[in-house]
Amino acid sequence: MGSIILFLVVVGAIVAVWLSRQRLTAKPWLEEGPIGEVPGTGAVSLPAATVGLGVFLVVVGALFALLISAYSVRMVMTDWQAVPVSGLLWFNTGLLVASSVALQLAYIASSHRRIDDLKLGLLAGGGFALMFLAGQVLAWRQLYAAGYFVASNPANAFFYLLVALHGLHLSGGLVALGRAAGRVWGGSDRRDRIRLGVGLCAAYWHFLLFVWLVVMALLMGWANGFIELCGRLFS
């Protein structure tokens, strides 16, 4: 359970820093005020949707940290046979990187009100993401054809599970991206909302790219040293 504990430590540190700025040592019973004297609430100046996405990413992060914890517990058992990482998975990783970069460029374009570049970025981002999902399905089929069935080894089961959950999260992101794109193509004059929507999509994509890179590190065995260290620390 080392991964999830480390994840919680990081989240806890962020929460602690935030709480330390919230005047938790104030004495509210002494702080009544006359009209006009109203202290700030301490709310951050970001839009609620941005804060909401941040909280959601913590939840998704917890889910993947837990799955990585389970992976690390299960992989040290004797029946574990690692799944071979095909070249297709690397190609798919490249697609996801391209998708993430395209959305970042779309966000920059939205900030500078370059509508054509924005549309191009959204199209490229969405297109690369769809290609990534199709590539993942293809990778599944390749493994299945090679005899790596879901139930034949726990490593296979984890591979299919992690890929599926990651893909589901990306699919959900595509719905949000579709809505943001709908505003752009619909000619909405709420430029602030367009910029916010594209920015949130880009942030979500970067996060999912990070998660996918961690999953790849697990599959490649690059994270074995880290997992071993966690195992020693927490067992």
Next chain:
Amino acid sequence: MVDISRGGVADVIPPAEVKDVDLYHPKSWWTRYVFCQDAKVIAIQYSVTALSIGMLALVLSWLMRLQLGFPGVFSFIDAEHYYQFITMHGMIMVIYLITAIFLGGFGNYLIPLMLGARDMVFPYVNMLSYWVYLLAVIVLVASYFVPGGPTGAGWTLYPPQAILSGTAGRDWGIILMLVSLILFIIGFTMGGLNYVVTTLQARTRGMTLMRMPLTVWGIFTATVLALLAFPALFAACVMLLLDRLLGTSFFMPALVEMGEHLSYRGGSPILFQHLFWFFGHPEVYIVALPAFGIVSDLISTHARKNIFGYRMMVWAIVAIGALSFIVWAHHMYVSGMHPYFGFFFATSTLIIAIPTAIKVYNWVLTLWRGDIHLTIPMLFALGFIVTFVNGGLTGLFLGNVVVDVPLSDTMFVVAHFHMVMGVAPILVIFGAIYHWYPKITGRMLDEVQGKIHFWVTFVGAYAIYFPMHYLGLMGVPRRYYELGEMAFLPPSAATLNEFISIAAFIVGAAQLLFVYNMITSLTKGREAGGNPWHATSLEWQTPETPPGHGNWGKELPVVYRWAYDYSVPGAAEDFVPQNQPTVVRGA
């Protein structure tokens, strides 16, 4: 020299830091009352659904007690049914009733109102949250209508037994249970995002974190815990579902069943336990923290006294929330673990008693020399304190490895967790309903019926669970369909079981009176007015009762003080609302 008598409202109020939300205005009956985005309506939908499914859990507990009190008398209760009763009762109570009503019910109703917001920040997602929750409940109940019925795996759903053919509901029941839990978690996440972000971003002017009522602190912190803990249950459910449906071996070890080798191999049932309890222990505090917060507000209001040690109360809530993530394995002592682990988890379990004890002391000190009004909410709040202390004390026993191991599989544990996680929070739920019903409906609940409800519930709960501790100490095992011939048990154990069952039937019947009271008071209850308890927090200061769409009319309230200015020397009344400014004399 300042005066805190009511002053006129001036137009020198600073602008809001965060933009007011764009309210969705319902255009039809359907969008006003069914697919509604107003948090108050969603709160009522959550609460009615949770209480309805809770009534099913109540009936299941009656059926269980019929068997335990009078074994062999009721032929329609066989072992399979008994385990199905246990499983569904436990899961419904913990997840679908208590968690749902505290967070989905009280969270939705109280967070925007207590913080001076118009609504939740993502109303559409909030509405979806309820409908996904309802779908989860429907899927759960559907397991009664599939071949084999609901799962009888016990509420912890431990593999491998949960998905082996000897367990009731192995074919469909367990699948529906797991799907239902997955749906519940998805729905909760949608709601939880709203509760957290609304608390962070939608507080009205002047509502600093340290001016928030403790109810909001409790619900907010519990939601944070739930958002971090529910993914563990989600992962466990998905993996168990795959073990059941696709034959994977996440949790399933190599097994021989009926002389045949199953295809499973190498899985770790202990891994499931870790995931389950990584959710399961914070779940105790997901239920307890809102109860702590609500009870603080009930006591302060009905004792007409400011809450003692507000800052300590806030810090204790945060500390309990943080500590709740490092105690989970105390549920697994009997599963075996490294002795150092046992020591660590026993120590962390005992440490968590410190902030909890601080809260209890502060409640008692709030009551000390207060102008105590023994209203029904106050009675329930007092009942909670006593019950939580009782349950907490037995928790100290069970937190120690050497004491837990012999007691773990006995009725002592059943008594402990029912006191601390069943009776105590449910007393708060009742107290809270009696307290806020007038705001929600504009009418008071009937007081005589309420007092009967309280006394029968409170005394009855002790009649049930006090003797159960004794049964556990005698060695009466839990999870057994019938005791049979156990030489070490005296005949009085069976008599005590009969007594407990009769008490359970009476307590259950008292809940029907409560339901009757809630329904009849909707039309026949005394008119409540806007602030019948003379309370200070914002929800009692709305221009309309029940509050209208958007809560506050044209102008959001402005907060000038904390939520506990009761019996302030020099004040015209014994309460000063949060939105009342101090008037400087001569200014």
